[in-house]
Amino acid sequence: MPHPASLTATDTIAAIATARGRAALAVVRVSGPAAVEVVASCFRGADLRAVPSHTAHVGYLHDGHGHDLDQVVVTVFRAPRSATGEDVVEVSCHGGDVAPQLVLRTLLDHGARMARPGEFTQRAFLHGKLDLTQAEAVADLIHASSTLAHRVSLNHLQGRYSAVLQQLRQDLLELCALVELELDFSEEDVEFADRERLEALLAGADRLLGELLASVHLGEVVRDGVRVVIGGRPNAGKSTLLNALVGRDRAIVSDTPGTTRDEIEAEAEIEGLRFRFVDTAGLRETGDAIEAEGVRRARDAITRSDVLLYVYDVTAGLDAGEVVFLQDLRARQPALPVLLVGNKADLAAGAAEAPPGLALPVLPLSARQATHDATRLQPLVRRLVDAVAAGLAGAEASPVVMNQRHRQHLRHAHAAVRRARQALDAGTSGDTLALDLRAALYQLGEITGEITNEDVLDQIFSRFCIGK
Numbered sequence: 222m223p224h225p226a227s228l229t230a231t232d233t234i235a236a237i238a239t240a241r242g243r244a245a246l247a248v249v250r251v252s253g254p255a256a257v258e259v260v261a262s263c264f265r266g267a268d269l270r271a272v273p274s275h276t277a278h279v280g281y282l283h284d285g286h287g288h289d290l291d292q293v294v295v296t297v298f299r300a301p302r303s304a305t306g307e308d309v310v311e312v313s314c315h316g317g318d319v320a321p322q323l324v325l326r327t328l329l330d331h332g333a334r335m336a337r338p339g340e341f342t343q344r345a346f347l348h349g350k351l352d353l354t355q356a357e358a359v360a361d362l363i364h365a366s367s368t369l370a371h372r373v374s375l376n377h378l379q380g381r382y383s384a385v386l387q388q389l390r391q392d393l394l395e396l397c398a399l400v401e402l403e404l405d406f407s408e409e410d411v412e413f414a415d416r417e418r419l420e421a422l423l424a425g426a427d428r429l430l431g432e433l434l435a436s437v438h439l440g441e442v443v444r445d446g447v448r449v450v451i452g453g454r455p456n457a458g459k460s461t462l463l464n465a466l467v468g469r470d471r472a473i474v475s476d477t478p479g480t481t482r483d484e485i486e487a488e489a490e491i492e493g494l495r496f497r498f499v500d501t502a503g504l505r506e507t508g509d510a511i512e513a514e515g516v517r518r519a520r521d522a523i524t525r526s527d528v529l530l531y532v533y534d535v536t537a538g539l540d541a542g543e544v545v546f547l548q549d550l551r552a553r554q555p556a557l558p559v560l561l562v563g564n565k566a567d568l569a570a571g572a573a574e575a576p577p578g579l580a581l582p583v584l585p586l587s588a589r590q591a592t593h594d595a596t597r598l599q600p601l602v603r604r605l606v607d608a609v610a611a612g613l614a615g616a617e618a619s620p621v622v623m624n625q626r627h628r629q630h631l632r633h634a635h636a637a638v639r640r641a642r643q644a645l646d647a648g649t650s651g652d653t654l655a656l657d658l659r660a661a662l663y664q665l666g667e668i669t670g671e672i673t674n675e676d677v678l679d680q681i682f683s684r685f686c687i688g689k
């Protein structure tokens with residue numbers, strides 16, 4: 222179904238769809254009513270105007286003045302069976318810095334205009350090839366920085382997320398119909414004939430919206446990575462652990478306590494997920510103003526972490542102040558996973574004891590040895606992945622909200638559905654019930670793009686790269 226705002230584009234756009242630089246091949250895409258004509262007028266090979274859709278042709282692209290530019294393969298897709306829903310021609314030429322530019326230039330000389338970022342996807346959206354959530358998934362897929370983010374975006378592109386939203390929309394439409402039917406027939410004291418169905422549909426919508434909103438945090442983790450803060454006393458071996466985890470010499474290690482001052486961040490992909498490790502200043506009281514600022518930042522970083530790796534030196538054990546600090550933290554942020562790392566295990570004989578008063582197991586580790594032998598990190602990494610994996614198991618199977626824009630609309634929709642439920646319980650007039658249901662529908666429409674304005678569309682598509 223074409224988007225209601227769809228205007229048939231009159232111009233034909235072209236862009237290089239592949240990344241710059243040396244490569245065997247590059248693809249230049251052309252879309253629009255004159256796509257076939259534009260390419261045909263500078264192509265020597267088959268007569269593209271006459272070839273069937275979905276066929277590929279080898280030949281030469283020339284500049285119109287007798288000079289061949291490159292040997293190419295041209296693939297013709299006739300509207301509406303194309304990525305954008307318009308006539309599309311893809312020119313596969315040789316890669317590198319020169320050939321794709323020459324091809325693009327001659328296509329522009331022969332009547333195409335340079336595409337804006339995301340314009341191909343925008344046209345696909347306007348022709349009803351994708352809904353807005355799928356178009357956004359295309360951008361997310363391109364920007365994906367971990368395997369899991371890529372998989373979730375692909376899920377969304379394949380329409381699993383829109384399918385859930387469409388079902389929700391259907392339910393709300395049925396609800397509206399049920400409510401508005403009664404409104405037509407009764408002046409006052411609306412008593413819904415099918416009250417049970419109404420209640421069931423509303424409860425279902427309430428639950429589903431709640432689930433989608435509950436996935437927002439997971440979505441952030443998938444998109445932005447898991448923020449793991451490494452905290453502990455000076456000299457515990459935090460920076461050594463950071464270096465071991467990311468497999469390179471990122472932070473300065475020294476036996477002078479108070480070496481690290483600023484937060485030091487480094488990333489690694491583990492089991493398809495992006496982890497952002499943050500090394501911090503060792504926690505202690507200090508008269509040094511710069512170090513004190515580092516300690517303040519470290520405390521702040523800990524409160525903003527997704528997981529805390531608390532490192533201590535097993536030869537010294539946890540001191541009383543650390544135990545109190547950790548107990549307080551557990552009380553204040555019970556949902557924050559804390560892994561206790563008993564470092565310098567190479568210096569200690571026997572297993573580290575879990576300190577009394579802290580219901581946390583200790584993971585013995587020699588960060589120093591782990592910098593040479595990553596397999597030693599396995600138990601820690603396992604625990605780290607488990608700490609965030611409870612939610613991740615669902616990330617591939619069910620839709621995950623990865624998008625701030627969606628989150629806003631889902632919140633409003635949820636609030637509206639809740640109001641409608643309360644109105645029904647309280648026996649309030651059917652009018653307000655209908656209004657709330659309409660409001661929820663409107664919010665969903667904003668997400669999928671059934672209702673959108675130009676500004677929102679421009680903002681969304683400008684996130685894309687040119688050629689997509």
Ligand SMILES: Nc1nc2c(ncn2[C@@H]2O[C@H](COP(=O)(O)OP(=O)(O)OP(=O)(O)O)[C@@H](O)[C@H]2O)c(=O)[nH]1
Pocket residue numbers: 453454455456457458459460461462473474475476477478479480481482501502503504564565566567568586587588589590
């Ligand atoms: N034996 C042994 N020494 C370690 C281990 N991990 C770190 N060290 C040493 O402990 C000292 C402090 O290590 P760092 O990683 O700089 O400690 P830190 O916690 O970052 O210290 P600050 O930045 O001062 O807070 C260095 O001399 C390291 O070589 C370990 O597993 N075993």
Ligand SMILES: [Mg+2]
Pocket residue numbers: 459460461472473474480481500501
């Ligand atoms: Mg350090």
